[in-house]
Amino acid sequence: MQVLKSLATSLAALALCAPALADITIGVSLPLTGPASGLGIPANNEIKLWPTTIAGEKLKVVVLDDATDPTTGIKNAKRFVTDDKVDVIIGSVATPVAIPIAGVAAESETVQLMLSPAELPAGKDAWTFRMPQSNSVMAHAIVAHMKKQGIKTVGFLGYTDAYGESWLRDFTPEAEKNGIKVIAAERFARADTSVTAQALKLVSANPDAMLIVASGSGAAMPHKAIVERDFKGKIYQTHAAASRDLVRVGGKDVEGAFVVSGPAVVADQLPDSHPSKKVALSFIVPYEKAYGAGSRNQFAAHAFDAFLVLEKAVPMALKKAKPGTREFRAALRDAFETMGRTVVAHGVLNWTHDDHWGYTLETGVILKVVNGDWKVE
Amino acid sequence: MDFSIVSILLLDGLTNGAVYALMGLCTVLVFSVTRVIFIPQGEFVAYGALTLAIFQTGRVPGTVWLLLIMATLVALLDARLHWQQHRNAVGALAAAARSLAIPAAICALSVWAAPQQFGLLVQAALSVAIVTAFGPMVYRLAYQSLADASSLVLLIVSVGVHFAMTGLGLLFFGAEGYRNPTFWDVRINLGPVLLKGQVIIIGAATLALMVLMWQFFSRTLYGKALQATAINRLGARLMGVSTIGAGRATFAMAALIGALSGLLIGPTTTVFYDSGFLIGLKGFVAAVMGGLQSFPVAAIGAVCVGLVESFGSFWASAFKEVIVFTLVLPVLVWRSLSHGQSEEH
Numbered sequence: 001m002q003v004l005k006s007l008a009t010s011l012a013a014l015a016l017c018a019p020a021l022a023d024i025t026i027g028v029s030l031p032l033t034g035p036a037s038g039l040g041i042p043a044n045n046e047i048k049l050w051p052t053t054i055a056g057e058k059l060k061v062v063v064l065d066d067a068t069d070p071t072t073g074i075k076n077a078k079r080f081v082t083d084d085k086v087d088v089i090i091g092s093v094a095t096p097v098a099i100p101i102a103g104v105a106a107e108s109e110t111v112q113l114m115l116s117p118a119e120l121p122a123g124k125d126a127w128t129f130r131m132p133q134s135n136s137v138m139a140h141a142i143v144a145h146m147k148k149q150g151i152k153t154v155g156f157l158g159y160t161d162a163y164g165e166s167w168l169r170d171f172t173p174e175a176e177k178n179g180i181k182v183i184a185a186e187r188f189a190r191a192d193t194s195v196t197a198q199a200l201k202l203v204s205a206n207p208d209a210m211l212i213v214a215s216g217s218g219a220a221m222p223h224k225a226i227v228e229r230d231f232k233g234k235i236y237q238t239h240a241a242a243s244r245d246l247v248r249v250g251g252k253d254v255e256g257a258f259v260v261s262g263p264a265v266v267a268d269q270l271p272d273s274h275p276s277k278k279v280a281l282s283f284i285v286p287y288e289k290a291y292g293a294g295s296r297n298q299f300a301a302h303a304f305d306a307f308l309v310l311e312k313a314v315p316m317a318l319k320k321a322k323p324g325t326r327e328f329r330a331a332l333r334d335a336f337e338t339m340g341r342t343v344v345a346h347g348v349l350n351w352t353h354d355d356h357w358g359y360t361l362e363t364g365v366i367l368k369v370v371n372g373d374w375k376v377e
Numbered sequence: 378m379d380f381s382i383v384s385i386l387l388l389d390g391l392t393n394g395a396v397y398a399l400m401g402l403c404t405v406l407v408f409s410v411t412r413v414i415f416i417p418q419g420e421f422v423a424y425g426a427l428t429l430a431i432f433q434t435g436r437v438p439g440t441v442w443l444l445l446i447m448a449t450l451v452a453l454l455d456a457r458l459h460w461q462q463h464r465n466a467v468g469a470l471a472a473a474a475r476s477l478a479i480p481a482a483i484c485a486l487s488v489w490a491a492p493q494q495f496g497l498l499v500q501a502a503l504s505v506a507i508v509t510a511f512g513p514m515v516y517r518l519a520y521q522s523l524a525d526a527s528s529l530v531l532l533i534v535s536v537g538v539h540f541a542m543t544g545l546g547l548l549f550f551g552a553e554g555y556r557n558p559t560f561w562d563v564r565i566n567l568g569p570v571l572l573k574g575q576v577i578i579i580g581a582a583t584l585a586l587m588v589l590m591w592q593f594f595s596r597t598l599y600g601k602a603l604q605a606t607a608i609n610r611l612g613a614r615l616m617g618v619s620t621i622g623a624g625r626a627t628f629a630m631a632a633l634i635g636a637l638s639g640l641l642i643g644p645t646t647t648v649f650y651d652s653g654f655l656i657g658l659k660g661f662v663a664a665v666m667g668g669l670q671s672f673p674v675a676a677i678g679a680v681c682v683g684l685v686e687s688f689g690s691f692w693a694s695a696f697k698e699v700i701v702f703t704l705v706l707p708v709l710v711w712r713s714l715s716h717g718q719s720e721e722h
Contacts, residue, residue, distance in 0.1 A: 037552035197690035217554040
């Protein structure tokens, strides 16, 4: 009898606790270790600065390390949907990990806010929304700039992974439309001790410009190798390289390089009329206060933007269902698809049912490295 | 593909091959003396280069604190061992002090020297001292008590040590890479080839280290003791050679050469906390070519790996690693055909 009584009391207590379970739970899988940790750590730093509530609901954020390993990423995602019963999955920053997580998200009908510009086969991204600009939006900005500079031929030197490949796939047709040809394509890996051979082959093909597709400080070595081979043309870098580390490691060799980037990292140089300026500044100021001057970067801004879109979509979804339920997740997805024009630090998003990329073509900003600092072109 | 391209690729391949050769030699050395397949060999390279990089910024590298922690653990273990054998508190304390003295001195020196921003050579010497001190500690903590276990167990421990060291590397140095300043800023144009000072240093240092190792093993008593342990552990022990001492000395040498390799490649590439693994692995491929026992074959194999890598990157950069690591297959086939079945130890 005593046992029964205590059982009943605890059940009652549990029932009383139930509303607390309706907190909004977010599962975050980021590469805090491994090759892409340079991208994951800053994103996690921004998540640490997130407010603790969203639309009046308590926010529970579970951050797991996926070690830049697709298998670990899947494990994390499965844990999120089965154990933590999350409402949203965020991650990963690493493209090879983000893709399999999208599979779990679609299967469990959970919204995924992807922090990497990963390509998914048609119909597979029904539950996946991307925070970064698509490579084609960025390629558009680079190609436009190249055209202005009168460039006709391009050499491509990229990572031998999904990021490098998808750039090559997006860049080539966009360039060809504008009369620019990719005449040589070489690959390398971040931890390579030398890219002399690749640089040699590219320079001997004698293109007007080079496009280097790499991330963070990993983008400096190929850049230096090309400069060392006396390449006189222009060198372009992608948005994953738009961080201080490129300049820190590359030194004077990266001087004059063109880097495409979202507006977030150069907010202070943007004209006041730029829609993202105010939002981007509200990202930069607290972030640099917490992590030091000049610490702003692309990836932390994506995490910042993820919170912004949630802040807009969650109240819409709350009207339809309670967090923690299947209905809430579906309502959240509908909210993302119907919330319309949303200004975030990285540009202007407009997700629709058919377009889960969303950025407008004007998003990419070309920066030039001048005296070790960014200058908006 | 003309002469100038070939000569540039040759130089690039030889430069990388020289570093792989040092890795290969260490792998052979460690395996022959202790039967450990030392996967974390490459980590010493990254630690060496990155410790110097942090010194360059005027901060105290995290490796200093790791060294201190490991030295304390080793001192406690040594004291316990002494106590169990002799029941003598003073002796145990003395044993602990002996293990702690050198690492503690290196740490104190580093903490004092870091903010003073001494010249590059002083910082390089300090980095080498710190990383070399890791060698014997890693042996003491991870391998010494397993010295008689099978090669497989030792291999598994190596994998563990590798992951631990990579993880700690991320903690100390961060996820982003560093490039060290060059030691000798000179450029010589030899026809199409641009010979940089650092490349000359790599070549010269590798040759010098190889000659030194050769002299050490053939001329000094200490070297001969190591060689004796490599040929027959039990026999060497019966002749009064301490196998534990031999193990520690071997690991110290491996760490020393690793740290020096790190200083050598630091200025030519961006070194990340996890860069060492692939470098060590390519050295391992070379060591396998030498059957994990022949120093000269391992060195030649390493140069081959470097050259194949360089020409492979030129012709098919997307398949570079595939080409390099496939190299090991024909070698294994050839070795197993020509040497027949060897007994499992």
